[in-house]
Amino acid sequence: MSKTIVWFRKDLRLHDHPALVEAAAHGEVLPVFILPKVRHAASDWWLHHSLLEIIQRFEDQQIQFIIREGQPVEQLMKLIEESGADQLTFNELYDPESREIERELAKACEKQRVQVRSFQGTLLVAPDVIFNKTNQPYKVFTPFWKRLRQEPIAAPFATPELIPSTVKYYSLSSGEWGLLSANRWYDKLMNHWQPGEVAAMERWETFRDSGLYDYLVGRDLPAQASVSRLSPYLAWGNVSVRSLWHGAIAAADDVGDQQVEAFIRQLAWRDFDNYQLLYFPEMITKPVRPEFEKFPWQPADSRLEVWKTGHTGYPLVDAGMRELWETGYMHNRVRMVVASFLIKHLLIDWREGMAWFEETLVDLDIANNAMGWQWVAGSGFDASPYFRVFNPILQAKKFDEDAQYIKKWLPELTDMPVKFVFEPAEAPDDVLKAAGVTIGTTYPAPMVDHQAARARALAAYDTCKNT
Incomplete structure (x- = not known):
């Protein structure tokens, strides 16, 4: 009977897991996870609790789920030697570092005559089957979408039957993982989320039976429960x-x-x-449109901290940033508005915002995060034009017309009439007094004027565009 190591990464589940299905079909399964060396606080919190769950799920089937740390190839080859495994399987990832590790692993296993099998188990379709008519990768989503729709999406695998094993190997205890940061700011995340596969399926069923009915329109309204909130589970x-x-x-x-x-x-x-990350890996660190390399960004000074903490004086921006800090999540419509504000109202480099999202998002996906920020900045291939500057006041009036979202996350504006809540600084004194709001004290004045900031952003873009 064969013994197969299954290397888990961004696939902490038992259902529709091609690498696990393949291993189970050949005999005994030895699941392992190598802790990431790069840490992101909110995402690491999610990882910690996801690992606790999957360890228990395998334990229920009398199988040890092994946790180790270190260089992945080194650790996996060591486990192969310890266990006598003759096969290793994993589901592929598409970021540059993961691809390089996969290549190194294949070479190391070949030397030891250990069979390696990898599978497409993290996306809808393998990225290397979708190209345009000139056999080049797509840079724009719409033609990519049309092409993807021509591909059959493989039916998901059922959870396989697994053979129990009494053999135990060295594995780090949860207290040794180092995934939970010392200040424990993330403890509040448990008030909003339950990580893991079981909760993911429950979340999907809830969305399918309620939010999906109104998704087309409701997904743009941050106060409504029309979005799936499945992104952390996918991450x-x-x-x-x-x-x-x-x-x-x-x-x-x-x-x-x-x-x-x-x-x-x-x-x-x-x-x-x-897909974009695979073919244009530079998108993580620099603009994919080279003219943006010369953009005249302003220093990331104290204004960055004002934005991070949600004290800009623009209620929709502030509500979004406070939702992020409290829950590790932000509605996608609001993400676009807060990103546009940082980039175009404050002229702060999009990479500063990307780094803050990396620290605070429970649904952190490196590719999605980088592409989202480049989309707003105008520096991506399929990006919003830089001259499109979101007006946070009009965005609030359009997508949060009853101010339910704003008042949920800005309790200091609870008693402000909806008519004035989108621009508190413009409210008459008697309205402010009745609502218990003092501009500059209980709620900040706008840190920049929208029209002036827009004009400055467009002027900065002109200098970049003409160089």
Whole structure:
């Protein structure tokens, strides 16, 4: 009987796990996870609790889930030697570092005559099958989406039957993982989330039975429960994207084709983010449009901290930043507004905002985060034009017209009439007094004037564009 090491990474689940299915078909399974060396606080909190769950799920089947730290190839080869495993399987990732590690691992296993098998188990479609008519990778989403729709999306695998094993190997205890930072600011995240595969499936069922019915319009309204909130579960692979795709398709008769199309299109955006990262890996560190290398960014001074803490004087921006700090999450419409504010109202480099999101998002996906910031900055291939400057006041009036979202995250504005809540500094004195609001004390004055900031942003873009 064969013994197979299954290397888990961004796929912490048992359902639709091709590498696990392959291993189970050949005999005994030895699952292992190598702790990442780069740390991101909120994402690490999610990882910690996801690992606790998957360890327990394997333990329920009398199988040890091994946790180790160090250089992945070194640790995996060491485990092969310890266990006598003759096969190693994993689901592929598409960031530059992961791809290089996978290549090194294949070479090391070949030397030891250990069979290595890798699978496409993290995206809808393998990135190396989608190219344009000139056999080049797509740079724009819409043609990519049309091409992806021509590909069959593989049906998800069921959770396999596993053979129990009494053999134990060295594994780090949860107290040795080092995933929870010392100041424990993340403890509040448990008030909003339950990580892991079981919670992911429950979250999907709730969304399918409620939010999916209104997804096409409701997904833009941050006060409504119309978004899936599945992104953190996708980030660490607690849920399979293929299972969501097929689950949504199956719900079309109940919720309507338009709602389903809008949802699965968002799943395809996740594929496109990782697709772009594979073929344009520089997107993580620099603008993919070279003219933006010369953009005249302003220093990341105290204004960056004002933005981070949600004290800009623009209620929708502040509500979004406070939601992020409290929950590790922010509604996507609001993410675009707060990013635009940092980049275009304050002229602070998009990489500063990207780094803050890396620290605070429970749904951190490196490809999605980089592409999102480059989209807003105008420096990505398929980006919003730089001259599109979101007006945070108009955005609030359009997408939070009853101010429910703003008042939820800015309790100091609870008693402010909706008519004035989008621009508190413009409210009459008697309204401010009645609402218990003092501009500059209980709620800040706008840190910049929108029209002046917009004009400055466009002037900065002109200097970049003309160099």
